[in-house]
Amino acid sequence: MIKSITSQQQEYFDNLIQEYLKDITEFPETNKEEAIRVCQDMAESMNVKKPIIIFGKNPYETILICEMSKVIFGNSCESKKDSQLGSQLGSQLRTQLSFQLESQLESQLDSQLSFQLESQLYSQIDSQLDSQLYSQLWSQLDSQLDSQLRTQLKNINDNWYLSLWWRYWDCFYQFGKHIGIKFDNKKLDLLNRFLKHCYFVVPHEGIWFVSENPIKTNWNNKKQLHNDNKSCLEFKSSLDVPTFEIFCLNGISVPEYLVKTPESKLDINWFLEEKNADIKAEFIRKYGIDRMIHLGKQIDTYENHNNDWWTKSEYKLIDMSAIFESIDYAPHLYMKNQTTGIYHLEAVTPDCKNLIDAIGKTRWNGRDLNKYTTIDIK
Amino acid sequence: MNKLRHYTHGEVNFFETNMLPNNLSKVEVKDSFYIVGESETHGNDHRVAVLDKQKVEFFEDEKGTLYMRNLTETNVYCPNKDRHDTVTLQPGLWEIDKSMEYDYLEQELRAVVD
Numbered sequence: 001m002i003k004s005i006t007s008q009q010q011e012y013f014d015n016l017i018q019e020y021l022k023d024i025t026e027f028p029e030t031n032k033e034e035a036i037r038v039c040q041d042m043a044e045s046m047n048v049k050k051p052i053i054i055f056g057k058n059p060y061e062t063i064l065i066c067e068m069s070k071v072i073f074g075n076s077c078e079s080k081k082d083s084q085l086g087s088q089l090g091s092q093l094r095t096q097l098s099f100q101l102e103s104q105l106e107s108q109l110d111s112q113l114s115f116q117l118e119s120q121l122y123s124q125i126d127s128q129l130d131s132q133l134y135s136q137l138w139s140q141l142d143s144q145l146d147s148q149l150r151t152q153l154k155n156i157n158d159n160w161y162l163s164l165w166w167r168y169w170d171c172f173y174q175f176g177k178h179i180g181i182k183f184d185n186k187k188l189d190l191l192n193r194f195l196k197h198c199y200f201v202v203p204h205e206g207i208w209f210v211s212e213n214p215i216k217t218n219w220n221n222k223k224q225l226h227n228d229n230k231s232c233l234e235f236k237s238s239l240d241v242p243t244f245e246i247f248c249l250n251g252i253s254v255p256e257y258l259v260k261t262p263e264s265k266l267d268i269n270w271f272l273e274e275k276n277a278d279i280k281a282e283f284i285r286k287y288g289i290d291r292m293i294h295l296g297k298q299i300d301t302y303e304n305h306n307n308d309w310w311t312k313s314e315y316k317l318i319d320m321s322a323i324f325e326s327i328d329y330a331p332h333l334y335m336k337n338q339t340t341g342i343y344h345l346e347a348v349t350p351d352c353k354n355l356i357d358a359i360g361k362t363r364w365n366g367r368d369l370n371k372y373t374t375i376d377i378k
Numbered sequence: 379m380n381k382l383r384h385y386t387h388g389e390v391n392f393f394e395t396n397m398l399p400n401n402l403s404k405v406e407v408k409d410s411f412y413i414v415g416e417s418e419t420h421g422n423d424h425r426v427a428v429l430d431k432q433k434v435e436f437f438e439d440e441k442g443t444l445y446m447r448n449l450t451e452t453n454v455y456c457p458n459k460d461r462h463d464t465v466t467l468q469p470g471l472w473e474i475d476k477s478m479e480y481d482y483l484e485q486e487l488r489a490v491v492d
Contacts (some may be wrong), residue, residue, distance in 0.1 A: 133424055277491060277492040372382050372384040
C-alpha cells in the first residue's frame with residue numbers, strides 16, 4: 001500500500017496535470033495513424049469487427065458523413081448492432097477499462113493519499129474539462145443536431161460518443177503508474193491512447209467515424225471558454241465557412257449574434273426577446289451596464305432601505321419602458337451577482353412601485369418579505 | 379416574532395417553513411447530490427449535496443413544488459464554483475422555489491432560467 005509520495009513525485013504530478021491541461025485546452029493536431037490504430041485495438045478489445053476509420057473535420061461533419069454513408073450504402077452500412085455499439089464503447093471505457101483500473105488503484109493506494117491527489121486533480125482539471133469543454137461540446141452538438149440534422153435526416157442515429165471527460169481519470173492512472181501502482185498495463189495503455197487520439201467517435205459495425213481535434217480553443221483568465229468576437233472552439237471545415245462552432249462569453253454558451261455583433265450595434269430588442277438570465281447578463285456586460293440603465297429611469301434604490309443583502313447586491317428598481325414601443329411603465333430589477341460581479345436586469349410586474357414590491361410580488365412569487373430574513377453567506 | 383430564514387443561490391430560493399404540507403411524495407435521490415435548478419447554458423446546475431440520504435430528504439407536492447428536510451448542515455453548490463458561492467444551509471425544513479420575472483412581450487410571469 002502506497003501511503004505517501006515524495007516531493008519529486010508531487011512535482012511530477014503537478015507537471016503531469018499541466019501537460020493534460022495543455023492537451024485539453026490547446027488540442028494537438030490529430031494523429032490519424034495513431035487514431036486508426038487505437039480504434040482498431042479498442043474494437044478488438046470489445047470483440048467486434050475490425051473497423052476501417054473515416055475522419056470528419058469536426059463532430060458535426062463526422063455525424064453527417066456517417067449518416068450520408070447510410071443513405072448511399074443503405075443497409076450494408078448499418079446493422080442492428082450499430083445502435084448498441086456506442087453504448088458498448090461507453091461500457092468498455094467505463095466498466096472494462098476505467099473501473100478495473102480504478103479498483104487496482106484503490107487497492108494499492110492509501111485512501112487518504114488518494115483523496116488528496118484527487119482533490120488536486122479535481123480543482124485543477126475538472127472545471128475546465130467537465131463544466132466547460134465536455135458540457136459545451138456536448139450541448140452544442142446535441143442542439144445543432146437537433147435543430148439541423150434531425151430535420152434533414154429523419155432517422156438519425158445519435159450513436160456518438162464523446163470520450164473527453166475520461167481524461168481526468170486517465171491522468172490519475174498515469175500518475176498511479178509512475179508511483180508504482182501495478183495496473184493491467186494493456187488496459188491502461190489502451191485507455192490512455194484511445195482518450196488521447198479519439199475524443200469523438202461514432203462506432204458502426206466495421207466502420208468507425210472519428211472527428212479531428214479542434215484547431216483552436218480560446219479561454220479567459222478564469223479558465224472559462226471565451227472569445228469576444230468569434231467562436232471559442234474552432235474546428236476545421238470542409239466548406240469555405242465553418243460548419244461547427246461554439247460561441248461562449250465567460251463560459252456561458254451564447255448565440256452567435258451576441259459574440260459577433262460589435263457592442264455599438266447590439267439591438268436592445270434582442271435583449272427583450274432573450275429568455276435566459278445568463279445570456280441576458282452577458283448582453284448587459286457587452287452592451288455596458290451604464291449605457292443600459294441610462295435608457296431607463298430609477299424608481300427606487302437599496303440606499304432607501306436598511307437591508308444588508310440588498311446593499312451588497314446593489315438592488316435598484318428601474319423603469320425601462322423607454323426600450324418598449326407601447327408600454328408606459330416597465331419596472332426592472334437591477335442587481336449584482338455577488339460572486340461574479342456580473343449585473344442582471346430582470347423585469348418585474350407593472351404593479352411594482354418599489355423594491356419591496358419587486359422582491360416580494362415578483363422575485364419571491366407573492367411571498368411576504370416581512371416573514372423572512374435573508375441569510376448572508378459571507 | 380422570529381423571522382424565518384431565506385437563502386438564495388442564484389435564481390434558486392430556499393424559504394424556511396415551520397412544517398411540511400401534508401400529502402407530499404418523497405423524491406428518490408440517486409446520486410450524492412440533487413439538482414434543484416438545471417442550467418441551460420453552461421452545465422452548471424444548482425445542486426444540493428446529499429451525503430447522507432437519511433439526513434437530507436426531498437419531497438414534492440402535486441404541483442411539483444419541491445421541499446427539503448435536512449437534519450444536518452447541507453451545502454448548495456454549482457459544479458463550477460466561479461458562478462455562485464457555495465451556501466451552507468442550517469438544518470431545517472425548506473420550500474425550494476425559483477425566482478420569477480415578468481416578460482413584457484409575452485405579458486406573463488415566468489421562472490428565471492439560466
